[in-house]
Amino acid sequence: MAGHSKWANIKHKKAATDAKRGKIWTRLIKEITVAARMGGADIASNPRLRLAVDKAADANMPKENVTRAIQRGSGGLEGVNYEEVRYEGYGIGGAAIIVDCMTDNRVRTVAEVRHAFNKYGGNMGTEGSVAFMFKHCGQLMFAPGVDEDKLMEAALEAGAEDVIADDEGGFEVLTGPHDFAAVKEALESAGFKAEVAEIIMKPATETEFTGEDAVKMQKILDALENLDDVQEVYTNAVIEE
Numbered sequence: 001m002a003g004h005s006k007w008a009n010i011k012h013k014k015a016a017t018d019a020k021r022g023k024i025w026t027r028l029i030k031e032i033t034v035a036a037r038m039g040g041a042d043i044a045s046n047p048r049l050r051l052a053v054d055k056a057a058d059a060n061m062p063k064e065n066v067t068r069a070i071q072r073g074s075g076g077l078e079g080v081n082y083e084e085v086r087y088e089g090y091g092i093g094g095a096a097i098i099v100d101c102m103t104d105n106r107v108r109t110v111a112e113v114r115h116a117f118n119k120y121g122g123n124m125g126t127e128g129s130v131a132f133m134f135k136h137c138g139q140l141m142f143a144p145g146v147d148e149d150k151l152m153e154a155a156l157e158a159g160a161e162d163v164i165a166d167d168e169g170g171f172e173v174l175t176g177p178h179d180f181a182a183v184k185e186a187l188e189s190a191g192f193k194a195e196v197a198e199i200i201m202k203p204a205t206e207t208e209f210t211g212e213d214a215v216k217m218q219k220i221l222d223a224l225e226n227l228d229d230v231q232e233v234y235t236n237a238v239i240e241e
Contacts, residue, residue: 024059025056025059025061025065026228027102027231028052028055028056028059028061028069029061029065029069030082030102030231031052031055031102031231032049032052032053032056032066032069032070032073033069033070033072033073033082034073034082034084034102035048035049035052035073036049036069036070036071036072036073036074037073037074037075040074041070041071041073041074047178047180047181049070050181051180051181051197051198051199053066053070054197055198081104082102082103082104083102083103083104083106084100084101084102085100085101085102085103085106085109085110086098086099086100086101086127086131087099087101087110087113087124088124088125088126088127088128088129088130088131089113089117089122089123089124089125089129089130090117090122090123090125090129090130091121091122091217091220091221091235091237092121092122092209092213092216092217092220092237093207093209093213095207095209095217095235095236095237096130096133096134096203096235096236096237097117097122097130097220097221097224097233097234097235097237098130098131098134098201098232098233098234098235099113099224099230099232099233100201100230100231100232100233100234101113101227101229101230101231102229102231103229108229109227109229112227112229113224113227113229113230116220116223116224116227117220117224119223120216120219120220120223121216121220122220131201133203133204133205133236134201134202134203134204134234134236135201135202135203135204136177136199136200136201136202137161137174137175137176137177137180137199137200137202138174138175138176138177138179138180138183138184138197138198138199138200139172139173139174139175139196139197139198139199139200139202140172140173140175140183140184140187140194140196140197141170141171141172141173141194141195141196141197142170142171142172142173142192142194142195143170143195144168144169144170145169146170146171146192148163148165148171150190150192151163151171151173151187151192154186154187154190154192155173155183155187157186158182158183158186158187159175159176159179159182159183159186160173160174160175160179160183161174161175161176161179162174173187173194174202177199180197180199184197200232200234201232201234202234203234203235203236204236205236206236206237206238207236207237207238208237208238208239208240209237209238209239209240210240214239214240217235217237217239218239221233221235221237221239
């Protein structure tokens with residue numbers, strides 16, 4: 001199954017993530033803490049924690065930081081009690097945006113998210129206003145040059161839902177959220193290491209932005225992503241470089 005080119009956007013997002021490593025560490029510590037609190041400190045039996053720890057390793061986070069976060073989450077150390085909250089809204093031209101946060105103060109967080117939307121021409125919606133336009137799934141992105149037949153065979157045998165080729169020769173493997181860890185491990189065992197591997201909210205359809213609208217839309221997304229309480233921002237907008 002083919003799709004339009006996503007590789008440039010993936011590389012751009014990865015570069016932007018790498019440039020904000022200090023902030024990424026803070027977000028990962030929150031995720032590890034909450035994952036350990038909800039599912040326990042055993043990585044082998046807690047897929048969400050395992051994914052967060054894998055991301056921490058990819059971000060070169062020191063192991064002692066990871067250990068402390070797990071201990072805080074599982075009750076071994078004192079720490080802030082974060083809760084997860086999701087906000088939904090609209091960007092330029094009604095583009096859909098989902099903002100996932102972890103916060104110790106909902107009043108502060110909702111005010112900051114609303115301000116970021118309003119300042120750059122977007123607006124917050126009610127719960128469920130755009131979430132129906134997205135699918136909760138696992139996503140593994142592979143760089144151009146991967147052997148398509150071998151990747152597809154390994155992915156489908158491991159339980160993946162779909163393998164999508166883009167116009168630049170990259171591949172996107174999609175899984176159910178609960179199958180993600182098993183598929184990722186199986187693909188790595190088969191020699192396929194993903195450039196990006198995460199559980200996401202994937203839009204059912206996408207809207208491309210160019211010119212001035214692209215600039216305006218990017219400002220909204222940047223403002224949201226730069227908020228301390230924001231973990232992830234998902235959108236159906238595709239902003240061409």
